[in-house]
Amino acid sequence: xxxxxxxxxxxxxxxxxxxxxxxxxxxxxxxxxxxxxxxxxxxxxxxxxxxxxxxxxxxxxxxxxxxxxxxxxxxxxxxxxxxxxxxxxxxxxxxxxxxxxxxxxxxxxx
Amino acid sequence: xxxxxxxxxxxxxxxxxxxxxxxxxxxxxxxxxxxxxxxxxxxxxxxxxxxxxxxxxxxxxxxxxxxxxxxxxxxxxxxxxxxxxxxxxxxxxxxxxxxxxxxxxxxxxx
DNA sequence: TTCTTATTTGGCTATATTGCCAAATAAGAA
DNA sequence: TTCTTATTTGGCAATATAGCCAAATAAGAA
Numbered sequence: 001x002x003x004x005x006x007x008x009x010x011x012x013x014x015x016x017x018x019x020x021x022x023x024x025x026x027x028x029x030x031x032x033x034x035x036x037x038x039x040x041x042x043x044x045x046x047x048x049x050x051x052x053x054x055x056x057x058x059x060x061x062x063x064x065x066x067x068x069x070x071x072x073x074x075x076x077x078x079x080x081x082x083x084x085x086x087x088x089x090x091x092x093x094x095x096x097x098x099x100x101x102x103x104x105x106x107x108x109x110x
Numbered sequence: 111x112x113x114x115x116x117x118x119x120x121x122x123x124x125x126x127x128x129x130x131x132x133x134x135x136x137x138x139x140x141x142x143x144x145x146x147x148x149x150x151x152x153x154x155x156x157x158x159x160x161x162x163x164x165x166x167x168x169x170x171x172x173x174x175x176x177x178x179x180x181x182x183x184x185x186x187x188x189x190x191x192x193x194x195x196x197x198x199x200x201x202x203x204x205x206x207x208x209x210x211x212x213x214x215x216x217x218x219x220x
Numbered sequence: 221t222t223c224t225t226a227t228t229t230g231g232c233t234a235t236a237t238t239g240c241c242a243a244a245t246a247a248g249a250a
Numbered sequence: 251t252t253c254t255t256a257t258t259t260g261g262c263a264a265t266a267t268a269g270c271c272a273a274a275t276a277a278g279a280a
Contacts, residue, residue, distance in 0.1 A: 063204065131237090
């Protein structure tokens, strides 16, 4: 594997890794509907505000969200809406997985 | 955030997390072209065969690849080709990110 | 100014991940 | 059978991640 190829793959992995957390997926979905302040998101998610802030920092550094300070609040919005298109495919992975699981369970019963 | 919602998001995160590694992205791309044995992939990737085997295990458990044992070799193939569609979007995230970086650098120079 | 609210950052612990080596397992070949 | 090849598994050390609390910072309000 050549060095240049490695760099590209590492960059892609960073974006995927930034998405790969339940709370961050929740935030992404929420921001796909409308921009939100850290405070709003914290109330919805139900973890410490410092944790939400750090999750937002991960998403911002990955280039997935952008922030906009207005008054003493910071509003975040989804920068790349195409991300939402991916979930259909992810669901098909999950469907294939659970189908396999169901078949396995049926085989075990016999 | 309700419990059921959490479960769905955690399942999605598992799939994304399984993708979120340079070597595994390489494997996914390679398998999108043709099925490959562990041995083939190891030669291409250039890490220990046990490491490749563990990466494949992560992808299999996530439902992204499936395996097929023939003789003393195990062939892996991509189970969900729609995954490849996502990379265009990931590239757009990276493009936005590096554009921002370029603009920042320009601003610093002034 | 002081007080309040919103957000970020530092520090800590617990947990998860990565990648190697060595060993175990499996399938053929000799 | 023994030898070779292919793959997986267990164990370990190094590193990364997640979440909390406390403290720092920033913007308004009183």
